[in-house]
């Protein structure tokens with residue numbers, strides 16, 4: 001693949017304006033501009049600045065993208081407290097499914113310090129090959145450093161597809177990587193499939209506030225990158241008899257020169273991952289109205305072993321912490337039971353609970369849209385419902 005920013009030396013007058021206009025220091029001047037492909041972000045400032053019209057961004061796409069030499073469906077194996085993050089196992093499940101239609105190997109990328117032992121687990125979950133960078137230099141997740149290491153692996157191996165979790169860490173890392181690799185990224189996909197004819201990855205996600213589903217393809221650049229939120233895909237099934245290849249890479253100081261340094265990690269009172277693992281979630285909405293009532297609902301939820309979540313309106317009112325917001329711009333959850341109290345059921349909220357096995361809605365408005373997606377409905381106030389629920393559950397206890 002040729003680089004997308006092209007210089008026409010016949011037109012260039014060597015004025016150097018392109019170099020001055022580049023915010024990324026990607027153009028140096030000798031007789032002609034020299035473009036550093038690693039630093040260039042294809043922002044187009046130089047193209048606009050060049051009065052001679054000597055610089056152009058090539059937007060043409062290769063005619064036969066399936067014939068490029070990229071190969072492999074890669075999954076970033078995110079590590080959480082020394083264990084594989086559940087989303088990595090879910091992505092491996094999807095990668096295995098995609099590989100059946102693409103006839104390409106599933107490969108995992110494992111970066112960290114003391115993580116090598118997880119390579120066998122990744123193979124058991126479906127990886128044919130695991131690329132391991134295990135080094136004290138990678139002990140802390142600093143996304144600039146991880147981007148450099150990851151970029152090097154990708155440039156060496158040229159995967160066709162790269163899947164990452166749309167987690168706190170994965171969101172930043174995937175965006176940085178897509179930028180340095182000059183490829184596209186579809187964030188927050190809800191489905192991924194291989195197009196039967198073109199063999200391209202069809203990246204499907206809600207668009208326009210969840211009112212339509214967009215299918216996005218990336219015919220021209222590699223890897224085809226997609227992120228998926230935790231809890232959406234079915235986890236891979238573990239098979240300890242599987243065998244695979246482990247490729248180890250060195251890591252030197254040049255991979256650890258980020259401008260940020262991790263000084264301390266503070267654990268938040270709210271466990272961010274607890275929502276994705278919860279069997280029962282009690283969600284608070286604007287209809288709960290007061291902090292006192294929200295606190296009482298939270299206390300009851302905890303007493304029955306449930307996690308507490310909320311709508312964006314409840315977050316804005318200070319009834320619940322922003323870290324437990326459910327919906328399009330919050331968590332996607334898949335509990336056995338989701339109890340929505342005082343939540344109207346706007347699409348941006350219900351987009352986050354499509355995986356819930358059962359939904360129970362408590363709302364004073366019979367016409368509230370939440371009742372159309374709920375399995376059980378209770379048309380009473382939050383206060384009254386809470387009193388009855390406390391009563392029922394304490395009698396049972």
Ligand SMILES: Cc1cc2nc3c(=O)[nH]c(=O)nc-3n(C[C@H](O)[C@H](O)[C@H](O)COP(=O)(O)OP(=O)(O)OC[C@H]3O[C@@H](n4cnc5c(N)ncnc54)[C@H](O)[C@@H]3O)c2cc1C
Pocket residue numbers: 209284285286287288310311312313314325326327328329330341342343344345346347348349362363364365368380381382383
């Ligand atoms: C781009 C975008 C992204 C968004 N992302 C999200 C997101 O991720 N998550 C999210 O939740 N929202 C999101 N929203 C906001 C969303 O559109 C809604 O505004 C929000 O979900 C409403 O929250 P709610 O249901 O708690 O409040 P409301 O819509 O105000 O509903 C309150 C409900 O409480 C009921 N009620 C009133 N009094 C009582 C009572 N005493 N007892 C019981 N019920 C009562 C009412 O009948 C009503 O149905 C987003 C919006 C946009 C534009």
